[in-house]
Amino acid sequence: MSFLTYLINGLSLGSIYAIIALGYTMVYGIAKMLNFAHGDFIMVGCYIIFSVSAALSGNSVVGIIVAIILCTLLGVTTEFVAYRPLRGAASPLAVLITAIGVSYLLENIALLIYGADIKSFSSVVKWEGLSFADGQLKIQGVTIVTIVVSVVILVVLQLFINKTRQGQAMLAASEDKGAATLMGINVNRTIALTFAIGSSLAAVAGALLCSAYPSLSPYTGAMPGIKAFVAAVLGGIGSIPGAMIGGLVLGIVEILSKTYISSQLADAIVFGILVVVLLVKPTGILGKQIQEKV
Amino acid sequence: MALLDVNNLCISFGGLRAVDNFNITIEKGELYGLIGPNGAGKTTVFNLLTGVYKPNEGIIRLDGEDITRKSTIEINHAGIARTFQNIRLFKNMSVLDNVKVGLAERYKYSSIEGILHLGKYKKIEKEMDDEAERLLKVFDLDGEIETNASNLPYGKQRKLEIARAMATNPKLLLLDEPAAGMNPNETGELMDTIALVRKEFDMTILLIEHDMKLVSGICEKLTVLNFGRVLCQGETRQVLADPEVITAYLGE
Amino acid sequence: MKKQTKNNLITYAIVIAAYIILEILMLTGNLSSHMKGLLVPMTYYAIIAVALNLCVGILGELSIGHCGFMCIGAFTSAFFSRATSESLPAAPRFIIALLIGIASAALFGFLIGIPVLRLKGDYLAIVTLAFGEIIKNVINAFYVGIDAKGLHFSMKSAMELNMDGGDTIVNGAMGITGTPHDANFTIGIVLLLISLFVVQNLVNSRDGRAIMAIRDNYIAAEATGINVTSYKMMAFTISAAIAGAAGVLFSHNITTLTASSQYFGYNASIMILVYVVLGGIGNIRGSVIAACILYLLPELLRGFSTYRMLIYSIVLIVMMIVNWSPKVIEWRKRTFGRIGAGRRKAA
Numbered sequence: 099m100s101f102l103t104y105l106i107n108g109l110s111l112g113s114i115y116a117i118i119a120l121g122y123t124m125v126y127g128i129a130k131m132l133n134f135a136h137g138d139f140i141m142v143g144c145y146i147i148f149s150v151s152a153a154l155s156g157n158s159v160v161g162i163i164v165a166i167i168l169c170t171l172l173g174v175t176t177e178f179v180a181y182r183p184l185r186g187a188a189s190p191l192a193v194l195i196t197a198i199g200v201s202y203l204l205e206n207i208a209l210l211i212y213g214a215d216i217k218s219f220s221s222v223v224k225w226e227g228l229s230f231a232d233g234q235l236k237i238q239g240v241t242i243v244t245i246v247v248s249v250v251i252l253v254v255l256q257l258f259i260n261k262t263r264q265g266q267a268m269l270a271a272s273e274d275k276g277a278a279t280l281m282g283i284n285v286n287r288t289i290a291l292t293f294a295i296g297s298s299l300a301a302v303a304g305a306l307l308c309s310a311y312p313s314l315s316p317y318t319g320a321m322p323g324i325k326a327f328v329a330a331v332l333g334g335i336g337s338i339p340g341a342m343i344g345g346l347v348l349g350i351v352e353i354l355s356k357t358y359i360s361s362q363l364a365d366a367i368v369f370g371i372l373v374v375v376l377l378v379k380p381t382g383i384l385g386k387q388i389q390e391k392v
Numbered sequence: 393m394a395l396l397d398v399n400n401l402c403i404s405f406g407g408l409r410a411v412d413n414f415n416i417t418i419e420k421g422e423l424y425g426l427i428g429p430n431g432a433g434k435t436t437v438f439n440l441l442t443g444v445y446k447p448n449e450g451i452i453r454l455d456g457e458d459i460t461r462k463s464t465i466e467i468n469h470a471g472i473a474r475t476f477q478n479i480r481l482f483k484n485m486s487v488l489d490n491v492k493v494g495l496a497e498r499y500k501y502s503s504i505e506g507i508l509h510l511g512k513y514k515k516i517e518k519e520m521d522d523e524a525e526r527l528l529k530v531f532d533l534d535g536e537i538e539t540n541a542s543n544l545p546y547g548k549q550r551k552l553e554i555a556r557a558m559a560t561n562p563k564l565l566l567l568d569e570p571a572a573g574m575n576p577n578e579t580g581e582l583m584d585t586i587a588l589v590r591k592e593f594d595m596t597i598l599l600i601e602h603d604m605k606l607v608s609g610i611c612e613k614l615t616v617l618n619f620g621r622v623l624c625q626g627e628t629r630q631v632l633a634d635p636e637v638i639t640a641y642l643g644e
Numbered sequence: 645m646k647k648q649t650k651n652n653l654i655t656y657a658i659v660i661a662a663y664i665i666l667e668i669l670m671l672t673g674n675l676s677s678h679m680k681g682l683l684v685p686m687t688y689y690a691i692i693a694v695a696l697n698l699c700v701g702i703l704g705e706l707s708i709g710h711c712g713f714m715c716i717g718a719f720t721s722a723f724f725s726r727a728t729s730e731s732l733p734a735a736p737r738f739i740i741a742l743l744i745g746i747a748s749a750a751l752f753g754f755l756i757g758i759p760v761l762r763l764k765g766d767y768l769a770i771v772t773l774a775f776g777e778i779i780k781n782v783i784n785a786f787y788v789g790i791d792a793k794g795l796h797f798s799m800k801s802a803m804e805l806n807m808d809g810g811d812t813i814v815n816g817a818m819g820i821t822g823t824p825h826d827a828n829f830t831i832g833i834v835l836l837l838i839s840l841f842v843v844q845n846l847v848n849s850r851d852g853r854a855i856m857a858i859r860d861n862y863i864a865a866e867a868t869g870i871n872v873t874s875y876k877m878m879a880f881t882i883s884a885a886i887a888g889a890a891g892v893l894f895s896h897n898i899t900t901l902t903a904s905s906q907y908f909g910y911n912a913s914i915m916i917l918v919y920v921v922l923g924g925i926g927n928i929r930g931s932v933i934a935a936c937i938l939y940l941l942p943e944l945l946r947g948f949s950t951y952r953m954l955i956y957s958i959v960l961i962v963m964m965i966v967n968w969s970p971k972v973i974e975w976r977k978r979t980f981g982r983i984g985a986g987r988r989k990a991a
Contacts, residue, residue: 132766166707180961183969188483191706192968195921198914199960200707206954217703324910327770362785362817369774376771377759442867470870480864482857484926493857496850497869503878506849507842513849538647560869 103233104357105350110241112349113248117303118326119333119341120255121296127336128272128292131181134197137323138204139297143304144314145208148219156223158305165301173297174290176200182286188369201320208316214360220307240309247306250298252342259338266294272336321365326354328372334385343383349370393456395420395596395611398565399448401440410436412620414450416598416614420562424598425611425628434600435477438566440622442474455563469497469579471563475553477572477600483542487533487552490541491524494559501524509545524559531555547564547578551585558593565589567599571606583610585633587596607631616640652844654750654928656837662936663833670829682943684897686936687832688714690892693919693935694839694928695886696803700917701880701926704859705761706769708913709776713749713884715908719783719814719892721745722901726813727790729824738826742835742892749888750881752779757880761873773910784901788814817903820895827896835893836932839886843928846882855879918956921963 118140125133143165180200184193225239259265270278271288279285300319307322308314325348333344348368356364360384375382394417401414411433418424426434428521439445441452443464452460459470473494482490499520505511514557531551538546541552550570557565570586583606591594591627601607607614607628614631616623618640631637669675692714693854699707721741745943750945756775760768787798791810798804802812846852854875857865861974895901905911916935923934938956942949966972 126766132770159799182963183965183971186970187706187968188970191700191704191925192768192964194706194766195917196961196964198917199957199964201963202914202918202953202957204958210954317870324770324773328774331767331770360785363781363799366778366781366988369778372773372774373759373778376763376767380763380767444863445864456957464866465869465871468867476864476867480861481869482860482864484860485853485856489853489856490851493853493865493870496854500849501850503849503851505844508852509845509849516850556868 101235101296106237106241108350108353109346110244110349110362111353112329112346113244114303114307114310114345115322115326115329115349116122116248116342116345117299117306118322120251120338120346121299121303122327123270123330123335123337123341124292125296125334126266126330129177129181129185129289131220132197132327133181133293134194134323135176135200135204136289136296136300137319137326138201139173139300139319140304140307140323141168141208141314141316141319142172142204142316143301144219144308145212146301147222147305147308148217151184151220156220158220162305164223165305166298169301169304170294170298173300176240178288182226182289195373199385205320212316214315217314219308219312221312222305236262238310240306244306244310248342248345249301251302252338255295255338264288277342293376325346325368328368331372331382332375334382337382337384340382340384393424394453395455396441396549396598397451397453398441399451399453401437401452402448402538403436403440403445412446413615414440414620414622416587416615416622416625418596418598419501420596421590421594422596422613423605423611424596425614426598426600426617427604427607427614428603428617428623432617434617435568436620437617438474438568438600439565441467462485467562468546468560468562471561472566473557473560474566475550475557475568475570476563477568479549479553481541481549481553481556483540485541487528487539488521488524488537490552490556491527491559494556495520495523498561505615527555527559530588547574547581548576550582554585554589558589559594563596565595565597567597569600569602571601571603574585579606580596582606586610603612604632646796648848651929652840652848654842655844655932657786658929659837659840660931660969663829666829680789682940683829684827684832684893685827686939687836688893689916689939690898690932690935691832691839691893692887692890692922693931694836695883695890695915696913697920697926697928697931698843698886699883700844700878700920701924701931702843702852702859702929703855703883705876706765706917706918707772707880707883708769708910709772709774709779709909710883711910711913712772712776712886712915713753713893714774714894715779715783715903716747716752717888718895718901718908719820719891719903720748721892722895723788725819725826725875726820726823729822734824734826735978737824738831738896741826744889745892745895746888749803750885750893753881753884753887754877756884757877761876770911772929773781773913774942776908776910776913777884780905780908783814783819784817786814787812787816811933817902819900821900822901823895823901835889839889840928840932842882842886843987846879847928847945848871851875851878876893879983889912900950911979918960922956923961937991 122137144163147158147161148167150164154160178194184196187193223240223243227239227242228237251338252259259268267283269290270281270283271285275285312357329344329348331340332347334338351371352364352368355367396418398414398416403411412582416436446461451458454470455471457470459467462600468580482493487643499516501512501516505513510610515563525534531553533548544552549555554566571582574582585612590597611628613626614628616637623640624634626636667778691711694708699705721728721744723742724744725737760771763771785799785804787805789796789805789807789812791807795804796807802815805832854870855872856874858872866872919938920933923930
């Protein structure tokens with residue numbers, strides 16, 4: 099029974115990684131950049147929920163809505179101010195280093211406002227959860243909500259991309275920006291939309307992450323962010339179902355290795371997976387090959 | 393024996409035959425043109441010859457040696473140097489250093505000597521400098537050896553790319569649309585440079601070109617490529633008079 | 645004299661001048677003990693900044709795991725010094741420890757380079773980050789002890805070493821305690837000068853040009869006959885080795901060495917990247933100056949330390965946009981002519 103509990107916890111953590119990874123994979127697929135600050139959008143979302151809930155004496159629904167709106171704005175603004183000027187820069191490192199700068203900036207703004215001490219975050223899911231087999235198997239409410247939310251997000255995103263004009267524009271821009279422009283697609287706006295979606299998902303992921311692991315600090319988002327990127331790479335960067343699979347695999351591996359191997363080595367194992375995947379199949383589980391034109 | 397002998401070269405990309413049954417024979421000292429409409433597969437031929445792509449079928453022989461599936465690096469060492477359609481210089485390095493990179497295979501000292509600046513380092517570096525400057529003089533770039541490659545005007549960047557290729561001491565030089573983006577003045581100057589390279593180094597050259605004036609002005613032989621296949625091959629005058637070639641270029 | 649040679653000499657001169665001034669200040673008692681404590685860290689941060697600039701500026705690959713190599717150098721050398729602290733005199737002990745630290749970091753650089761350097765850009769960056777974290781985590785779970793029967797290893801706990809009395813040298817997350825204080829400012833400066841010598845000479849050699857050619861255009865480099873893989877490996881390994889030397893200084897300057905995130909995590913690696921970017925990517929001298937100033941400033945100005953990361957991050961973003969944005973470059977070219985054009989300087 100305890101194995102089942104761990105597996106479900108792994109699924110839940112994996113679902114959070116998957117939601118974050120969706121943001122990475124969409125942005126990477128279309129803007130061809132690793133938004134290193136994506137993990138910190140999560141942290142920003144958490145602090146917004148934390149502050150708004152405190153101000154409204156515990157009403158977290160409003161907090162979540164405000165967080166989603168503000169994170170979306172943050173994502174779009176970051177893209178416009180910091181990343182867009184570097185599109186087409188001579189070195190691909192330029193935008194990555196800038197993203198690292200944005201990550202640092204957000205962490206330090208949070209540090210100045212909220213301080214370094216860890217805030218205890220009250221779960222946005224008030225439901226106790228379910229209990230099976232005479233209480234031997236308990237599944238927390240937040241775990242169930244997390245898994246359900248991630249599945250809903252996946253389905254909605256897939257429908258959005260495949261059935262709407264905006265979604266098709268995203269696909270086209272990720273294939274070939276030049277050709278997409280010629281077809282009348284506003285690539286800049288499409289990339290901004292991708293950032294908006296990715297960042298709003300980060301806010302959702304933040305709410306779920308801090309509900310399951312209720313300690314909030316300026317560095318809360320950094321490590322989950324990096325692991326979610328690992329998940330996106332594992333699933334195949336640019337692929338939405340890939341991000342989901344990658345996230346779930348990573349979450350389960352992390353929880354099981356923490357439980358059965360060593361909590362010290364769990365992160366090392368997670369990162370080890372990244373290395374192995376990139377060695378054996380650099381394009382990930384569902385990714386495709388891109389070759390540079392000579 | 394021909395310097396370059398290519399037989400039945402084929403490559404497909406996802407079902408599309410980009411190059412199909414391509415043959416060419418280039419004798420030592422020839423200046424050979426590879427022409428054809430956009431998308432005919434000219435650059436793909438270059439990429440096959442230099443090992444960027446590996447052919448599905450066919451044999452490439454350079455000076456009798458089979459180089460068909462060798463790597464780009466091995467092919468360069470075997471004696472093929474090239475330039476690129478969209479200039480690929482080492483942009484943040486000086487003009488002199490661009491050429492010295494090309495010389496590195498012929499002028500060697502150990503890494504330890506390089507890091508300590510001892511032993512053969514000083515002597516070989518001096519020889520490289522002299523050789524690079526001699527080469528740059530041929531291309532009229534000796535006044536700008538310290539300039540950053542990216543700060544050269546367009547025409548000189550093209551020249552520097554050719555100089556760098558020549559620094560590897562090739563048997564065969566491949567020029568991919570050397571006159572692309574040049575004005576008539578620059579094109580004229582480039583024709584002189586190519587003629588000079590041939591004379592000075594006794595070089596065999598295969599060039600891809602769109603500019604008909606350039607092609608008819610300097611190439612002795614032509615191969616016309618259309619939809620990945622050889623449309624016509626032979627002496628320049630005959631090829632340009634061929635009705636099929638005219639159709640391919642001007643349309644029905 | 646050649647421009648490059650002159651440039652290199654200026655760099656050495658700046659380092660030596662700074663050393664002489666600081667030594668005089670120290671001898672005349674004008675340096676607070678707080679300041680004295682900052683001198684050795686300043687040298688190892690300058691050294692690792694030089695190492696990272698070799699990787700980022702000369703090789704053109706972004707590593708965000710360089711502190712992992714520093715960690716390897718720190719632990720292997722500290723292990724040796726700690727194990728031989730009673731049997732060997734200080735000078736030969738430190739020299740051997742230094743060689744061990746450098747060699748181990750180089751070995752790890754080589755082994756990690758094999759998979760990493762097949763990747764490009766963002767992937768490479770994130771995998772170096774992953775390796776940095778793996779190194780840190782594994783060392784935190786690593787136990788080594790020594791007794792009459794020889795060495796004992798464990799990945800679980802000090803108890804699992806099953807020793808007969810003996811001495812636990814590497815004690816998991818508690819690290820290594822009691823490494824002799826063999827490092828000092830003079831040694832730090834000498835190692836910094838050696839690192840500068842190696843990197844600057846490399847840049848002006850056959851190998852260095854090949855490495856920079858790969859950075860600027862790897863397709864053209866291959867077509868010019870350069871063995872891209874082996875030169876990348878070479879640059880990465882040398883870079884790791886120099887980072888290892890910084891680690892040796894690190895571990896021989898503190899009493900308790902732990903593989904903590906503060907010193908060896910990716911955030912620490914990013915801090916080094918800040919030094920490199922602010923000093924100028926590809927500008928070796930700039931890295932040294934930036935590392936020294938940016939390390940000392942927050943330590944000396946108390947009020948500044950609260951805001952330093954905030955300020956650094958803003959400066960980082962602004963620098964990248966000013967130096968690399970195509971639109972800004974075009975604007976600068978129009979306004980100031982060619983001179984202001986953004987470009988990497990080769991050392």
